[in-house]
Amino acid sequence: MSAGGPGGEAVSAETANQVDIKGIGVGLVGIYIAGISGIPYLAFLAGIGAIFATKMGADAVRRVCSYGIGTGVPSIGMLALGMGIISAMFGLALGKMYNAVFIGPIVGLVLALVIGFVVGTLANKIIKLNIPVMERCLMEIAGAGVLALTGLSVMIAGSMDFVVISEKVITTGYIAPVFILGALGILHPFNASLGPDETQDRTLVHAYSCGAIAMVIGGLCSIAVIDSIAGMISIVVGLVIWYVTFMGFVKLVKRDAGAGYVGTGLLPPGAM
Amino acid sequence: MDPAMGMGLVALMGAAATVAGCSEDLESDIGSQSNPNSQVQLAAQVGYPHRIFNKAISGEPPSNAMYCAVGAGVAMVLMSESVMSASPLIAIAIGAFVAALLNGVFATTSYMGRSASQTRFNQYVYMDVLRNQILSLMGHAYITTFCIVLLSYVMWNQHLINHPFPFPVIALIWGLCVGAIGSSTGDVHYGAEREFQDFKFGAGLNAADSGNITRYAEAGIRSSLDNAWFCSKFGGPATGIAFGMVVFLDNWRSTAFAEVLNGWGAVLVGLAIVILLVIYNRQIETYARKKYGPYPEYAGDIEA
Numbered sequence: 250m251s252a253g254g255p256g257g258e259a260v261s262a263e264t265a266n267q268v269d270i271k272g273i274g275v276g277l278v279g280i281y282i283a284g285i286s287g288i289p290y291l292a293f294l295a296g297i298g299a300i301f302a303t304k305m306g307a308d309a310v311r312r313v314c315s316y317g318i319g320t321g322v323p324s325i326g327m328l329a330l331g332m333g334i335i336s337a338m339f340g341l342a343l344g345k346m347y348n349a350v351f352i353g354p355i356v357g358l359v360l361a362l363v364i365g366f367v368v369g370t371l372a373n374k375i376i377k378l379n380i381p382v383m384e385r386c387l388m389e390i391a392g393a394g395v396l397a398l399t400g401l402s403v404m405i406a407g408s409m410d411f412v413v414i415s416e417k418v419i420t421t422g423y424i425a426p427v428f429i430l431g432a433l434g435i436l437h438p439f440n441a442s443l444g445p446d447e448t449q450d451r452t453l454v455h456a457y458s459c460g461a462i463a464m465v466i467g468g469l470c471s472i473a474v475i476d477s478i479a480g481m482i483s484i485v486v487g488l489v490i491w492y493v494t495f496m497g498f499v500k501l502v503k504r505d506a507g508a509g510y511v512g513t514g515l516l517p518p519g520a521m
Numbered sequence: 522m523d524p525a526m527g528m529g530l531v532a533l534m535g536a537a538a539t540v541a542g543c544s545e546d547l548e549s550d551i552g553s554q555s556n557p558n559s560q561v562q563l564a565a566q567v568g569y570p571h572r573i574f575n576k577a578i579s580g581e582p583p584s585n586a587m588y589c590a591v592g593a594g595v596a597m598v599l600m601s602e603s604v605m606s607a608s609p610l611i612a613i614a615i616g617a618f619v620a621a622l623l624n625g626v627f628a629t630t631s632y633m634g635r636s637a638s639q640t641r642f643n644q645y646v647y648m649d650v651l652r653n654q655i656l657s658l659m660g661h662a663y664i665t666t667f668c669i670v671l672l673s674y675v676m677w678n679q680h681l682i683n684h685p686f687p688f689p690v691i692a693l694i695w696g697l698c699v700g701a702i703g704s705s706t707g708d709v710h711y712g713a714e715r716e717f718q719d720f721k722f723g724a725g726l727n728a729a730d731s732g733n734i735t736r737y738a739e740a741g742i743r744s745s746l747d748n749a750w751f752c753s754k755f756g757g758p759a760t761g762i763a764f765g766m767v768v769f770l771d772n773w774r775s776t777a778f779a780e781v782l783n784g785w786g787a788v789l790v791g792l793a794i795v796i797l798l799v800i801y802n803r804q805i806e807t808y809a810r811k812k813y814g815p816y817p818e819y820a821g822d823i824e825a
Contacts, residue, residue, distance in 0.1 A: 422687025426594040429587045429693060433627070436579055441631035443562070443577065444638025447719035451637070455630060462623065466591055469619075473601040498630060504648045506637040513649035516742070520570045520643065 261449045263313065266451075269389060272305025276396035280354050284409030289479035290409040293486050296512070298432070299400030300460030300490065306435035307456035311449065313386035314439055322443070325390060326436025330428055332368065333394020336361035336409075337402070340395070345411035353409055357395045365391030390435065397431040397460070401467045404483055407475040412499055423470040430463035443515025451501040454494050461491035527776045530681055534672040535769030538699075541668035542764030543757040545585060545699050546707030548661035550752040551627055551654055551745045552576025554584070555704040556712030557734055562635065565731035567643035571735030572647055574654045574745040575635045575700075578627045581700035581708075585665065588624055589696030592616035592666040593673055593689040609674055617667035624662035626657055626678075654745050669695045672768065699764050706763045710756025711748055770794055 279298025283291050304519055306329055314322050340357025344350045368391070369384035380386075405427070406417045418424050438456040439447070468483025503510045509517075548554075552574050553561040564571050576743035578584035597618035599607040607615075629651060636646040673692040676684040684691060715734070738747040774794065 323583055326579065369577035380785060420687065422597065422691075423594055425590040425687070425689035426587075427692040429583065429590050433579060433583060433587055436583075437631070439579055440577055440579055441627075442634040442638050445636075445642075446640045447638040450782055451634065455634065458630070462626065466594065466619075466623075469598055470594055473598040473604050477604075482683065495626070495630075499633065502633045502637045502646060509637075509640055509643070509645040511645050511647060513647060514645070516572065517570050517643045517645060520568075 257307070261308075261312075263308075263449060265308065265385075265389075268305050268308045272301050272356050272389075272393060272396065275301035276305075276324070276400060277354060277358070280396070280400050280403050280409070281351070283407070284354075284403045285351060287405045287408075288459040289475045290482055292404045292471065292475060292479050293464070293468070295400045295404040296464035296483050296487060297403070297490075299397045299467075300457055300464060302380060302393045302396030302400060303434040303460035303463070304453055304456040305392050306397065307459075308453060309386040309393065310436055311439040311447075311452050312382050313380060313390075316380045316382075320325040323436050326432045326440075328368070328387075329390040329394035329435050330398065330432040331394075331397075332361055332364045332391040333398045333431070334424075336364060336391065336395045337398045341399070341409070341411040341414060344409070350411075353411065354396070354399050357399060358392055359393040361395040362509035365389070386476045393435055394431065397434065397463070398427065401427045401431060401463060404464070404467050405471040405474050407471065407479060415505045417474045418445065418470075421474070423467075423474070426464070426466050426470065430459075430466055434459035434463050446505060448501070448505055451498065451505060454497045454501060458491050458494035460496055461494060464493065507518040524777075526772075527682075530675055531772045533771060534675055535765050535771055536669040537672045538695075538768035539761040539765030541665045541672075541699055541761075542707075543761030544661045544664040544668070545581070545703040545764075546757045546760035547749050547753055548624075548658055548665060548712045549576075549581050549703055550756065551657050551661065551749045551750070552578075553711075553745065554578065554708075555581045556708035557715075560712065560734045561733040563643040563728075564735040567729055567732040569732035569735050570639075570642060570644045571732075572650050572742060572744060573735045573748075573787045574628075574650060574658075576628045576658065577631045578624075581704040582697045583700070584624075584627070585669075585700035585703070586693050586696035588620035588662055588666045588690050589669045589673070589699075591623055592620040592670040592692040592810035593686075593692030595619045596670055596674070597688050609678075613667060613670045613674060616670055617663050620666040621659040621663040623661045628655060628658050628661060630756060650745070657746065657749065665699065669699060670749055671811055676772075682776075683685050695768075698767065701761050702767065704765045706761035707752065710759065711752050714756075715748065715751055 276298040279294040283295035284486065289347045310322060310325055321506045336357045338358055342355040344353030344357050365388035366384055369387035372378050373380065374384045402414050405423055406414045434456065437459050438452045464487035465484050468480050468487055472480030473481060537701055554576050558577055561573050561575050593616060596612040598604055599612035599615060600609060633646055634653055636644050670692050673688060673695055676682045677688040677691050735743060774790040775787045778790050
């Protein structure tokens with residue numbers, strides 16, 4: 250048995266297709282409303298899109314890592330954002346080059362899916378990991394990476410314009426917390442629930458709360474970039490989502506731990 | 522810049538890095554992150570449910586990179602003229618505080634999540650373990666983040682070292698660095714030395730012994746704070762010296778030899794330092810093997 254679980258296909262209540270449709274759908278809609286409307290007070294919608302994308306990535310990590318990739322969980326999260334940042338910046342820059350800003354996120358997403366497929370095929374066919382869901386999961390992880398990164402960058406800058414994003418988010422260095430929080434949002438939910446009794450709903454509610462943390466910090470950065478009201482909206486919305494999902498996570502921990510959720514006590518009988 | 526001022530800054534950065542390395546290692550030891558984590562994670566599965574904090578925030582380099590990048594990002598927001606032009610020291614302190622809060626949140630979810638995922642092995646979620654340990658974790662994370670963000674600020678500030686990278690990116694890189702050094706230097710002291718000090722040199726490790734790391738301390742059942750006490754005697758300071766040396770030597774060579782041979786002087790000195798350290802490490806290794814090994818059952822080279 251692996252440290253990660255029984256090995257084999259993960260048990261899911263919410264299917265991969267449902268998670269993907271929500272992740273890509275809400276992700277893109279959020280980014281587009283925030284980026285095209287030009288109203289800074291709607292910038293937080295891109296953050297909400299990033300939260301759903303994070304959840305999609307976390308679910309893909311969960312499925313691929315249930316095949317016994319124990320210590321590889323963090324690496325997969327970093328890989329996601331590595332693929333994500335290249336694709337996101339390429340998409341946005343291409344949109345700027347052809348004077349069609351709105352194609353940026355879609356081009357980035359498509360490129361990420363292609364890179365994910367290539368990396369997945371390499372891992373399965375050349376390195377011979379032979380994990381049946383590898384290609385699909387790496388495509389989802391790369392897609393989640395690009396949407397989370399684009400979403401948070403658009404939320405901080407309040408615009409989808411590559412020049413604005415590169416000046417306000419990349420040159421200032423706010424890309425650093427966005428990058429690392431996006432990666433942790435994708436890898437931490439499953440990594441923190443690693444074990445044979447991991448459940449999908451608990452992992453995914455945790456993914457929402459990690460995404461919300463990234464949104465709060467992104468909102469904080471956007472105070473300096475857009476204005477204080479737009480930043481405060483993102484922070485408050487993020488904090489509310491974080492509180493609700495964090496309490497939901499604690500509730501699910503209580504459910505899954507059952508009688509093992511104790512205030513204090515000795516080790517269980519027979520443990521010594 | 523005045524050479525004396527430059528050397529002073531390099532010394533300040535080295536000192537901050539030493540403190541950061543030490544507190545980073547102790548933080549990861551309290552939470553059993555990284556090296557010992559797989560043993561703590563396996564303990565319940567090999568029949569040893571435990572009361573040790575199981576903090577798995579992805580592995581030390583990314584988690585410390587997160588604290589430092591967030592700390593620097595928040596500090597930069599506070600320092601920017603469009604917000605409040607806060608003084609750097611206050612801004613860095615507040616940034617480190619926010620990072621410590623994130624540390625608390627991520628540590629809580631990983632302790633609760635990992636313990637609840639091992640219910641079938643009789644692993645309980647103890648609230649008092651969480652409450653006792655979480656503040657020491659956050660406190661150590663605060664010290665680490667403060668020191669790293671401070672040294673990144675010194676590197677980034679245009680009146681001081683004036684590094685071309687943005688402030689949060691420098692902090693991210695040093696955060697990755699301190700995590701990697703803590704993970705490879707200090708955690709060995711907890712993950713290997715603490716448990717296996719009574720094993721013969723070179724005896725190897727049986728996987729079934731993994732769970733022992735959660736069993737007995739000097740008095741009674743082992744707790745995470747015992748591990749911090751043990752590691753503060755050697756593992757933490759060793760990590761501090763290692764990270765402090767990395768920061769100090771790297772900045773020393775690039776500050777003192779920047780003008781020599783059009784900048785190539787710094788590169789050559791760096792190369793010389795690396796070669797010297799490689800030779801020194803090899804010396805220590807062969808010395809230890811000769812002095813403490815081979816273990817008694819060893820009878821010459823065994824053919825595979």
